[in-house]
Amino acid sequence: MAFATENTIGLPPTLPEIQVLQGGSPRISLQLTVMGSTAPLNCVAALSQQDGVDHADWAATGGSVSVIAKETWDSEPLFEVSATAADATEGQFNAVIPSSGTEEDGMFFIAATLKDSSGSPVSASVGYMEVIPSLSASHDRRQRPLSVRHVRRMLRDAVPEGNRILEQCEFSSGEVMEAITETVEEWNYTPPILYEHTYTHKTFPAPVQLADGVIARLLERASLWYQRNAMRLNGAGVPADDTAKAGDYLQMADYYRKRWESWMGRTKYQINAESGWGFISSGI
Secondary structure, three states: OOOOOHHHHOOOOOOOOEEEEOOOOOEEEEEOEOOOOOOEOOHHHHHHHHHOOOOOOHHHHOOEEEEEEEOOOOOOEEEEEEOEEEEHHHOEEEEEOOHHHOOOOEEEEEEEEEEOOOOOEEEEEEEEEEEEOOOOOOOOOOOOOOOHHHHHHHHOOOOHHHOOOOOOOOOOHHHHHHHHHHHHHHHHHOOOOOHHHOOOOOOOOOHHHHHHHHHHHHHHHHHHHHHHOOOOEEEOOEEEOOOOOHHHHHHHHHHHHHHHHHHHHHHHHHHHHHHHHOOOOOOO
């Protein structure tokens, strides 16, 4: 029985998890979907409803689709470009990511927004973009941010063929990206709150330790799904239950969570002590 990603965190990101190479300027394909659903968005019909006019085709709508990427929701845009329609009735568009938007590797929010002729937003599909490090690109940071690939390697969830029972990757890239973002926020907002030491996933100074918290969060989510969908089967007199994993997943999650919380507590203590006395090095 395959692991149902959509049952663990609700619907997955409605844009594919886009991966681009650092320093590149790729042409990407985008699939806009109905908000709160994975169904393709008929952009002509959506703008017809918005305008109260039965538009004959995409050109008649006067609408547009903009693609924007940010590191955090409140940060300055990494880039914002216009998309061209491939098949607007099926919500299919193309866009070219500028090389200025891929100068630094890391993970970013990306959204494609349908706008009416006046520029007002009508619908949006939000997902993630990961800029993969390239040896041919210039690098000015000593430490690389935690990547989806690194988390997958630690989880042994890198390729579908590696999961002999599931026959697919257990966690979607979007789910891993979301867990990374939430774990960084856990550091930022766990007391004591260190306002001079708040980070984004790209600036977090200890990606190896961050991975422990990310893995704990993913395993905890998976355990909820396995517990909810536990089902005992019996074939030819042989009992089988490939969803009876909730306890095992919680045990593994507890191991990684203790590592993460222990490190986080010790490090915040060191930072506080260093701020007060000035001789204990926290390293971050």
